[in-house]
Amino acid sequence: MTDNELMERADRVIATTYGRFPVVLTRGQGCTLYDSNGKAFTDFVAGIAVCNLGHAHPAIAEAIADQARQLVHVSNLYYTVPQVALAEWLVEHAFADRVFFCNSGAEANEAAIKLARKYFKDRGEPGRYRIITMRGSFHGRTMATLSATGQEKIHKGFEPLVDGFDIVPFNDLDAIRQAVTDQTCAVMLEPIQGEGGVQCPGPGFLEKLRAFCDEQGLLLIFDEVQTGMGRTGKLFAYEHFGMTPDIMTLAKALANGLPMGAMLAMEAVAASFTPGSHASTFGGTPLVSAAALRVVQILEKEGVLKHCEHIGHYFKERLLALKSKHAVIREVRGLGLLLGLDLDCEGPPIVKSCMARGFLINCTQEHILRFIPPLIVQKEQIDALIACLDRIFQEMAAE
Ligand SMILES: *Cc1c(COP(=O)(O)O)cnc(C)c1O
Numbered sequence: 001m002t003d004n005e006l007m008e009r010a011d012r013v014i015a016t017t018y019g020r021f022p023v024v025l026t027r028g029q030g031c032t033l034y035d036s037n038g039k040a041f042t043d044f045v046a047g048i049a050v051c052n053l054g055h056a057h058p059a060i061a062e063a064i065a066d067q068a069r070q071l072v073h074v075s076n077l078y079y080t081v082p083q084v085a086l087a088e089w090l091v092e093h094a095f096a097d098r099v100f101f102c103n104s105g106a107e108a109n110e111a112a113i114k115l116a117r118k119y120f121k122d123r124g125e126p127g128r129y130r131i132i133t134m135r136g137s138f139h140g141r142t143m144a145t146l147s148a149t150g151q152e153k154i155h156k157g158f159e160p161l162v163d164g165f166d167i168v169p170f171n172d173l174d175a176i177r178q179a180v181t182d183q184t185c186a187v188m189l190e191p192i193q194g195e196g197g198v199q200c201p202g203p204g205f206l207e208k209l210r211a212f213c214d215e216q217g218l219l220l221i222f223d224e225v226q227t228g229m230g231r232t233g234k235l236f237a238y239e240h241f242g243m244t245p246d247i248m249t250l251a252k253a254l255a256n257g258l259p260m261g262a263m264l265a266m267e268a269v270a271a272s273f274t275p276g277s278h279a280s281t282f283g284g285t286p287l288v289s290a291a292a293l294r295v296v297q298i299l300e301k302e303g304v305l306k307h308c309e310h311i312g313h314y315f316k317e318r319l320l321a322l323k324s325k326h327a328v329i330r331e332v333r334g335l336g337l338l339l340g341l342d343l344d345c346e347g348p349p350i351v352k353s354c355m356a357r358g359f360l361i362n363c364t365q366e367h368i369l370r371f372i373p374p375l376i377v378q379k380e381q382i383d384a385l386i387a388c389l390d391r392i393f394q395e396m397a398a399e
Pocket of ligand 1: 103104105106107109138139140141190194195223224225226227251252
């Protein structure tokens with residue numbers, strides 16, 4: 001079967017929610033992916049910030065295989081060892097006391113939204129249900145999470161939206177202050193906006209927001225679905241800012257590619273979820289929990305976070321050097337290995353050129369190149385990508 005035949009078959013039967021690149025990927029190893037013809041690509045996408053420890057990691061493959069032979073799934077009506085061990089690890093390493101497991105980022109955010117509402121109901125303030133979210137944010141594709149998302153293109157066609165979200169500009173504490181009413185229960189945001197184009201918080205913004213939420217009695221919800229699990233060089237992005245949220249959501253990299261989400265909260269808040277108030281059939285199943293447990297053991301033992309911090313700094317320096325050579329680059333943004341190049345031109349043709357030259361990169365918001373490689377990416381791979389981008393920008397300038 002040729003690639004073209006496979007693509008034709010796909011186009012007949014798969015929902016057309018993705019515009020796909022004409023490539024069939026068949027296997028991966030570390031930071032390299034291979035297509036059906038054996039062509040190699042250095043992966044600066046990592047399944048969109050998912051495969052933080054790279055592809056086909058032997059120890060993770062082993063953990064999955066071992067657990068698959070033992071127990072893949074039982075209902076959350078029963079206890080399982082991997083789920084407990086993973087929750088303990090998360091509670092020990094994050095600000096939180098309790099973990100709710102689910103299967104995706106959107107589901108983790110749904111849980112956070114439901115918990116925030118229930119918390120105020122339980123406190124005898126049923127009128128407080130509205131959540132302030134940020135323009136340019138991304139929280140998922142379910143009805144509540146797309147309604148929370150501050151992007152019109154994500155809302156379009158799905159109205160009426162779920163009521164209860166007030167969207168304000170990111171990085172604008174005054175706008176948040178003005179949006180608060182006696183119905184507001186929480187502020188929800190990504191510490192660094194990923195899909196929104198690697199938008200970073202301004203100096204002091206998150207610290208001031210924490211103080212403001214405390215003063216107003218509002219819950220602070222961090223969507224760390226993309227920034228969590230080491231992506232920014234720390235386990236969780238909030239650690240960069242010397243503050244903690246009340247609720248945090250995780251997903252993407254948690255199980256390095258197996259579908260897993262989590263919502264973490266402080267005891268006083270988490271207590272509002274009682275038997276029957278929320279649930280997930282597959283949430284925290286032994287198979288995905290065993291994979292995630294191995295992921296966090298590797299993150300801890302192999303110095304991955306330190307490497308991410310150092311190599312991310314190096315990568316950013318190289319991108320800044322590129323910016324000084326090419327006027328088409330407006331800005332370099334990001335932290336750790338969540339980096340963006342804001343361009344004065346269309347991004348997709350550059351993504352295509354990179355692909356033809358053996359590099360997978362991502363573009364968001366039409367003109368922002370996003371680099372989210374596995375955290376184990378090496379200097380030589382970054383140097384090769386920079387050389388490739390340098391040539392592409394030179395060729396564009398010559399046209
Ligand atoms: C990807 C993402 C989501 C949605 O996650 P899904 O697993 O696709 O539902 C939510 N929030 C942020 C910040 C994300 O990057």
